[in-house]
Amino acid sequence: MELKNELLDLSTRNSLVRTQFTEKIDLSSTLIPKIEIPKGFRDRSFFPTHGLDLSKISEGISARLNEMGASKDYIRKTVSGLCEALKNAYEHGNEKDSSKLIVLAKSISREKLEFLVGDQGGQIDANLVPYILLFRQGEHEEFYKDIDDFYTFKGDSFAPEGHSGIGTKVIHVGFEKVEYFKNKYGGLLIHLEKSFEI
Numbered sequence: 265m266e267l268k269n270e271l272l273d274l275s276t277r278n279s280l281v282r283t284q285f286t287e288k289i290d291l292s293s294t295l296i297p298k299i300e301i302p303k304g305f306r307d308r309s310f311f312p313t314h315g316l317d318l319s320k321i322s323e324g325i326s327a328r329l330n331e332m333g334a335s336k337d338y339i340r341k342t343v344s345g346l347c348e349a350l351k352n353a354y355e356h357g358n359e360k361d362s363s364k365l366i367v368l369a370k371s372i373s374r375e376k377l378e379f380l381v382g383d384q385g386g387q388i389d390a391n392l393v394p395y396i397l398l399f400r401q402g403e404h405e406e407f408y409k410d411i412d413d414f415y416t417f418k419g420d421s422f423a424p425e426g427h428s429g430i431g432t433k434v435i436h437v438g439f440e441k442v443e444y445f446k447n448k449y450g451g452l453l454i455h456l457e458k459s460f461e462i
Contacts, residue, residue, distance in 0.1 A: 274398045277419050285390040291446050292386055299445040299453055301380060305369040312362050316354040318347045321368070328372060333462045342377065342458065345438020348431040349381040349454050355427070357383025357451050367447055374460055382453035391418040392432070396444065399436045408433055 271280040301307050308321075322343045329339045350366060358364035367382030395417050399408065413429030415422065423429045436442055439456040447453035 274394045282394050285393045287390050288387045289390050292450050296446050298448045301369045305371045308368045338461050341438040345435045348434040352431050353383035357385030376459050379456040382447040383451040384449040385451045405437050
């Protein structure tokens with residue numbers, strides 16, 4: 265027998281857990297410590313003074329991974345996930361404010377790739393919490409295919425102009441580990457990690 269309306273069902277909009285996450289979350293009100301960029305990471309943080317142009321970043325990462333012998337599919341998923349994290353930081357975190365810093369740091373070796381991407385926004389859409397937890401229930405790309413885009417998940421009739429709502433999904437497809445922290449600027453910091461593969 266299959267029972268319906270489980271209280272903690274992340275995919276049901278009216279479940280107990282989903283109804284608790286409806287307002288914006290102010291990161292400054294959390295007692296969680298702020299994270300600094302660790303030693304061993306190269307800090308490439310920048311101000312997007314002329315809007316967010318990801319071509320130089322994506323070309324640089326692609327070239328480096330290609331030199332290391334990574335496959336085209338590996339490079340595509342890595343660059344796509346990183347670019348979506350940067351777009352989210354710029355568009356959602358910093359609300360396209362070019363005077364706000366976009367945190368970008370990287371550590372690339374033959375064992376693993378790690379990136380830190382952050383913003384100075386200080387607030388996140390509360391619906392993002394159960395949405396991320398939904399991704400953490402599965403650990404492979406096939407599982408992620410059944411997850412709605414973010415705007416459908418949260419119950420919106422349509423995505424805002426210029427947005428698709430698939431950024432978080434692309435990030436999780438591109439990386440094995442995706443963790444969320446508060447950075448030293450009070451905004452969100454995403455830690456992206458994956459094993460290096462040829």
